Amino acid sequence: MLGYFITVIYLLTTVNQGLCDDGYFWHVTDFHYDPTYETTSLSCKESKVGDQIGTFGDMWCDSPWILIESCVQAMKKFKRNVDFVLWTGDTILHADVEKINHTFNAVILDNTTDVLKAAFPDIPVYATFGNHDAYPTGQFPPNNTLLYNESLARWRSWINDDTQDEDFRNGGFYTVKTSYGIRIVALNTNFYYTPNKLVSPEGDPAGQFAWLTETLGNATDQNEKVIVTAHISPGVTPKPDIPFFSDQNDKLVEILRQFADIIVAMHFGHEHADAFKVLKNTAGVPTAPLFLAPSIAPLRFGPMHNPGVRLVKYDRITGKHIDISQYYLDLNAANRAGVADWKLEYTASDAYNIQDLTASSLTALIDRMEDSDSTEFKTYRKFYYVSPPENLTEDCDWKCHAVIFCGFTEFNLDDVKKCEKKMVSEAIRMTSWKYLYGFLVFVLVTYIHT
Template sequence: MLNKLCIFLVCASVAAEDVGYFWHVTDFHWDFSYWTDQLSCNGMNISQPGLFGNQWCDSPWRLVQETISGIKHIKGDVDFMLWTGDTVPHVDNTHLSIALNEELVRNVTELMKNEFPNTPIYATFGNHDYYPNNMYPPHGNEIYNDNYNLWKVWINDTSQDKNFLKGGYYTVLARPGLRIVALNTNMYYTHDTVSMGIDDPADQLLWLENVLENAEKQNEKVILTGHVPPGISAPRGVRWMYESFNKKMNGIVVRHADVIVAMHFGHEHHDNFRIYYGATGPAKVCLFIAPSVTPWRFQILSLKETPHNPGVRLIKYDRQTGKQLDIYQYYMDLNAANTIGYVNWTLGYQATVFYNIPDITAPSMEALATKMRNANSQEFRSYVNWYNTNGAKDFSCDARCHKSVMCGLGNLELSTYSACLKSQNVFNCSPGNCPIVG
């Protein structure tokens, strides 16, 4: 009887350790003119552009290649990959076209297929991938059609044809019990004047609500992924979505928080996260923003963004429950790579070890946020240092910056975020304004 019991316990232990991994890569921004006209380089004249890139410019092709081959070398046997868009560089529309944008995405797609021939890659559009950039329409068009032909082998579900061709969104069952919902949130972006004023562009929000309701009925867990994230980007204090769309997205997430195990988005080029709360109670869902591959940083008049390095992200999860277990954040020291002539993708941090948390679920990230209340804490200093993927190891973040970061972690509406900033003590304000400490 004892032997049978031991065998049972061993089997149960093995079953409990059924972990899988997936990559999240985002914002390649491949500059096809890097070695010639340097169209993405903020008007700077880069006399000696680095082999793998320059921190004023978007990615040369060599950086794109080294990224995809590099993650295969680190861990090629992943269950799937999330690719959250922006393959096209920060280049004026006068230098772009439908054909060119499609070619850029096609070349990166083919490179991924060659390096990961047996891995499904769940791709979404970035705001720059459309032509003219940002102007995603709420109906079918050539770019939706062309990209569907490129990505349908990964989607592998003809029932999603209509959704993708209509609005560039889809859902797939990545494995039994775990569903990927890939959104085209670019239609909600504040630069998209085509969808502005439409209640539900391409019927995506209604579709999303139905998908999440059906997932609950089928006892499935869901990963939401896309490019433009909801919430407030801190410390910049920017809301990327139109207010109405941001509210609708946040409402859907909160209503279906029991189904959603995580959200993984791009667009911001920086490493950060946000936490969803209901009207009362603990954290419900965590939204993770992965850093970009491109080292590009903006310059607007005298305002210059702090340099940052290229980054890629490996995520560990429980295959049985979808529970998000850990983040392995890799980065490339761009200056070092250009100096020595080869790339060394380095593990910057493992989230559970780095922050001393058991996993990366919403309750654990809430516990981390609580530690970060102290601006001098190791947790907060580590967080803001890696905001730039260690491009600036002593990232300056004063009291105002700290307050902005803390308010942004749990306030995903501009009204509550602003109220939090105005409060005398972030950590004693009302739950409606500062739910992260509520």
């Protein structure tokens, strides 16, 4: 009898442990810290800012220090005990190249590294470079450089693995295994960003593609699950456009597809928008979810948006992404009140009524967004701009909807354009039928009444 009870208690404990493997991590991106915000406001778009810029930031400027500090303090307040933090770059302000220099940028990188270290002293932050972090902006050489060497010194305690030094010094990429066994693959995708003049648009800068293939191959052999992180994402933006040189976009996508079955998620910044995509594996099955986190910096080259930072809930063993809690700052309200009151904007499970963030759940959600009038698509658009000030959400017509919809799963510009054309002609066909049907009903009613 006693043995029976012991067995039952053991099983209950085991099951309970199985249910308690949830872990959390923060993803913060695009601080774009402007140390001149209160003085010469280098980052502000002069034609757009009003008479006075707000204490906590302005929709048409990069971040003042007080905004960055309030964000990091909010992260600490909402969830201090996270397993790690992803920090996907663009820490430097938007400014003309002659107004800044390497030393100016280095101080910004030091300050932001220090504020994260102070808030999360025992927690690794997996940092990657954004296109603005190089000087001159966007110029990433495929070999040893001051930025890589200085940043290795800044971030060494987080990477905590000397065997990564050579790759980091040459290209700013690395891989680490988290304490729970999930592998982080941190890439420098700025090599492939079209403004970069220091690489060949067809080549393999710093051998990162070869390294990625080898790293993901080893992870497969070791039965590991992988989180990929970098600043710029492959795939098509809503413009529609691809940020990368075409060949390199396709090459990166091809490698990620090849190993999609072990990639539990990919996390990027750069777009200053809240978005996601789903990558299919080589068999055409939606397999690897891809998330774009919104920026801390309010400035965006498009409609206004608020600053946002996200907390991800995941299964520590399988790596499965369970939920996103998206936090944000209503910037105008903060400036009016004189207090930066960061709040929960949404949780993905509630907002989209989904069980988890796996590729299959996201694919079902994408299906529900095929209708541009669907609540899900409208919700997606609102969160895309981080709940922007009222009446500022841009209209999204058929074409706009089609590009976004196609871009959820297509990662090549030609494929998106083909898909978009098909969707728009289908929409025109349906509308023509609707009008024809209305006309016939009108004729019939008129005929009956005469």
